[in-house]
Amino acid sequence: MSVLVYINSANGxxxxxxxxxxxxxxxxxxxxxxxxxxxxxxxxASLGKYGASKVLVDRSFKGEDDQQLTRVIASAxxxxxxxxxxxxxxLTAKAVAPRLSVRLKAGLVSGAxxxxxxxxxxxxxxxxxxxxxxxxxxxxxxxxxxLPNSLQPEETGVDCGVEDFNGNAGESKVKVLSxxxxxxxxxxxxxxxxxxxxxxxxxxxNWGIVEDLAKALGAATACSRPVADIGWRPxxxxxxxTGVAIRPNLYIAAGISGAIQHLAGVNGSKVMVxxxxxxxxxxxxxxxxGVIGDAxxxxxxxxxxxxxxxxxxx
Amino acid sequence: MPSxxxxxxxxxxxxxxxxxxxxxxxxxxxxxxxxxxNGVQYIVNPYDEWYSLVRALEIKETIGGNVTxxxxxxxxxxxxxxxxxxxGADDAVRIDADPTDAYYTAVQIAExxxxxxxxxxxxxxxxxxxxxxxxxGMIAEALDLPFxxxxxxxxxxxxxxxxxxEIVGGLQVVEVALPAVVSCAKGMAEQRIPNMRGIMAARTxxxxxxxxxxxxxxxxxxxxxxxxxKSACKMIDPSNMDELVALLHNxxxxx
Numbered sequence: 001m002s003v004l005v006y007i008n009s010a011n012g013x014x015x016x017x018x019x020x021x022x023x024x025x026x027x028x029x030x031x032x033x034x035x036x037x038x039x040x041x042x043x044x045a046s047l048g049k050y051g052a053s054k055v056l057v058d059r060s061f062k063g064e065d066d067q068q069l070t071r072v073i074a075s076a077x078x079x080x081x082x083x084x085x086x087x088x089x090x091l092t093a094k095a096v097a098p099r100l101s102v103r104l105k106a107g108l109v110s111g112a113x114x115x116x117x118x119x120x121x122x123x124x125x126x127x128x129x130x131x132x133x134x135x136x137x138x139x140x141x142x143x144x145x146x147l148p149n150s151l152q153p154e155e156t157g158v159d160c161g162v163e164d165f166n167g168n169a170g171e172s173k174v175k176v177l178s179x180x181x182x183x184x185x186x187x188x189x190x191x192x193x194x195x196x197x198x199x200x201x202x203x204x205x206n207w208g209i210v211e212d213l214a215k216a217l218g219a220a221t222a223c224s225r226p227v228a229d230i231g232w233r234p235x236x237x238x239x240x241x242t243g244v245a246i247r248p249n250l251y252i253a254a255g256i257s258g259a260i261q262h263l264a265g266v267n268g269s270k271v272m273v274x275x276x277x278x279x280x281x282x283x284x285x286x287x288x289x290g291v292i293g294d295a296x297x298x299x300x301x302x303x304x305x306x307x308x309x310x311x312x313x314x
Numbered sequence: 315m316p317s318x319x320x321x322x323x324x325x326x327x328x329x330x331x332x333x334x335x336x337x338x339x340x341x342x343x344x345x346x347x348x349x350x351x352n353g354v355q356y357i358v359n360p361y362d363e364w365y366s367l368v369r370a371l372e373i374k375e376t377i378g379g380n381v382t383x384x385x386x387x388x389x390x391x392x393x394x395x396x397x398x399x400x401x402g403a404d405d406a407v408r409i410d411a412d413p414t415d416a417y418y419t420a421v422q423i424a425e426x427x428x429x430x431x432x433x434x435x436x437x438x439x440x441x442x443x444x445x446x447x448x449x450x451g452m453i454a455e456a457l458d459l460p461f462x463x464x465x466x467x468x469x470x471x472x473x474x475x476x477x478x479x480e481i482v483g484g485l486q487v488v489e490v491a492l493p494a495v496v497s498c499a500k501g502m503a504e505q506r507i508p509n510m511r512g513i514m515a516a517r518t519x520x521x522x523x524x525x526x527x528x529x530x531x532x533x534x535x536x537x538x539x540x541x542x543x544k545s546a547c548k549m550i551d552p553s554n555m556d557e558l559v560a561l562l563h564n565x566x567x568x569x
Contacts, residue, residue, distance in 0.1 A: 067460055091482050095463035098451030101417060107532030110446040121536050128442050130340045134537045173460040174490050181484035242500045250568040271566040284547050293552030305555035
């Protein structure tokens, strides 16, 4: 059996890349990585540590048009006779994996949260995280896109070879006019720790106490829908049903009541801490740890406690 | 595909799916192999309705055109189709089949689109029950058209579209020539509430039922399970944040 893993290396390699390669290795068989762009070969070779036996890189193509990227991945799948193609379930996968499914006539499992079970089915979130489904792929070829933070990357090997690859991307029908990327932030879907706040913070000028806690923890910041809608925080920070769905190890929510639509975006979190003045806030029912109190008092105290904890050598 | 003969008249196909109302109780029957529909109210999947259908109507109102909604579903889904017609779509197509697999569903819609010719095919970002985000990209590949995934803005300039879309860690503005397939996310349009005139008109709008073409099912849902019940929330004194940090480190082991 041969597994092909697509890695988006446009911004270097992130944890989600190591997770996807680890997942490919766990499926069994030989793992080849396909990527595009300019990331140096030394960096790409490190994917061997997680189980890749080879990295193919199409340097002629920057990976911006999904239709072209589909062709490149399909060529690599053909060359390696891959029976399974693995993606990290990010925005690129959402655009490319369905195309590839039709092109290869391979059943697609979107947002897998575990390796296939004994009967070959793959576990996914359904009903916006309120339940799990077991998906069976009936076709010979499979595509699985793995939700970030669903398994720990495992270093089992050594650096692997990196080969240039021409995937025949073909013509592009999409013209990119401009690209805007926030600098130096942890991408929210990949963050292991997330500090989030809502309307309880009363105004954008009060976000300093949220950012202080995030900084002390090394966490990403997020927010609830109303806060993004009224422009207190940028839209890419909005977690919930209509925003980003995340599954960090720790989610700290301050001043968010926990409406069902918000929970749909965060209920995959391993541990949830809820800080709210209202003891009746529905979020407490979903939380692991609750603090009934004013975010303006609790957050700075929590930040101090985290700093003290870190200073004690942790 | 589409000839785009008449500038100023766009043929738009909006793909809709039914979805259980967001407040529905989620439970499963038949040894956890089937969703329990007992007492469940079905609505038009919110992303299909709020973002793609409403944006299609706005385009039609600005430059002229026709908005057709299409769904793959059984006769019981016609109530949901009438809701979408009440919001303002001109006509509807129901492919008479149970949409259990995204590939099956996408190929049915692509076949219809190929035969009937459309300038623009819109889908919502995902359904709120299966969250697969698959059908739009699959339709595009089956039709060999460009697919703009998760667009938050869509403007028509003659025969090209200018779109704003999310990319990994940022935002991109792209231009693409019609015909194209677009999946619509938040920001695209505002929700519209159907008025009485719309609801009355929807009763008599054309709803065509089309037999499905033969397509393999590439995937199937074999069973469902519910998350383990959460243990009760442990309450911490707001003045004792050292305790919370200690619990997160020693008990939850997340920091």
